[in-house]
Amino acid sequence: MSILVNKNTKVLVQGITGKIGRAQTKYMLDAGTNIVAGVTPGKEGTKVYGIPVYDTVKEAKENHDIDASVLFVPASIARECVIEAAKNKIKLITLITEHTPVHDVMEMKSYIDKSDSLLIGPTTPGIISPGECKIGILPTNMFTPGSVGVISRSGTLSYEVSAILSDNNIGQSTVVGMGADLVAGTNLIDILKLFNSDKNTKLVVLIGEVGGSQEEDAAEYIKNEMNKPVVAYIAGGSAPDGKRMGHAGAIVEGGKGSAESKISHLTSSGVKVVSFLFEIPEVVKKLLQ
The missing domain is CATH 3.40.50.261 (Succinyl-CoA synthetase domains)
Structure with a gap:
């Protein structure tokens, strides 16, 4: 048994086509994580390790059941990406990004607190339920x-x-x-x-x-x-x-x-x-x- 994530958790990767996002997606897949989709604006229609990529979280949600999102995005856009995930009712949002401006974090936290989502991070290595699911860089x-x-x-x-x-x-x-x-x-x-x-x-x-x-x-x-x-x-x-x-x-x-x-x-x-x-x-x- 585990909390937050398990072998059935369906994961979205925001920033999947970036250097870090792509590399960590491979490691998560190797750990057994069920990654169903990725998001990078302008990259819709491409695939990363067979995973379909969409321009927006909304489009990804329209095509897949998604329980959790992990973000490998620049600090400058972390706030809007977290809020985008929460607006689309993703229950668990994990923000790996470092150096996110504190006022941006305060804004995203204020939004999250009024939603049904849970935000882990920023500057987190993520979450792991060993043998079942890894979200992040652990x-x-x-x-x-x-x-x-x-x-x-x-x-x-x-x-x-x-x-x-x-x-x-x-x-x-x-x-x-x-x-x-x-x-x-x-x-x-x-x-x-x-x-x-x-x-x-x-x-x-x-x-x-x-x-x-x-x-x-x-x-x-x-x-x-x-x-x-x-x-x-x-x-x-x-x-x-x-x-x-x-x-x-x-x-x-x-x-x-x-x-x-x-x-x-x-x-x-x-x-x-x-x-x-x-x-x-x-x-x-x-x-x-």
Whole structure:
């Protein structure tokens, strides 16, 4: 069992004919992803690996059942492409694009919040349910099917942690990269709720980082609502106040969003917080016993 995507998910690739879109489409197909169509304005009537390409999302929807869209588009047009997908009632939208202007993200998030769509990203590696479906750029060799859900604010750590789990014979139900920008399409609580209701996810590994209040908010949800164990790791513990550490969202202001604050909130909510990534498998095995 998985959340968000599975072997039956019908996927649209926006930006499919670009260099990155074309390459990642091949990797997704190799992972078993059911890609039914692509969109690149001006390329209608062409095909990529046998997949028909359309000028608009509307035309793609008229010809195919589509559950999810993944976007490999320039930051300058990311807003209009996300809104186009939402207007055409695509339920899951995954925006891989980096460096999307924050005001554009705010606009697309405002639109998404009034729709029935869910936006993952921007600056996300994507989503994978190992052995079933991959949407995005996650390297499939680092994942194995299983019952541990992974949710991460850091793209790199999402698959590094999964690789560590896999090396210790601990499989994953679904791995979700949240996206690392200051404004994100969704939040930790949204994904925790999905894992909480998935009967085959037995435990959740949460990878957070300094900056913002998502982990503190998630701690409150875990304390009051979560019925499954949660293991957490917080990256960026050495980040000084006011210093951006790689990610737009990883900024600590006056102690707010610090690693200490997040660890304190999570620990008081019953979450087992580890100091090092290599500790995660041992803790997970103990909690699953």
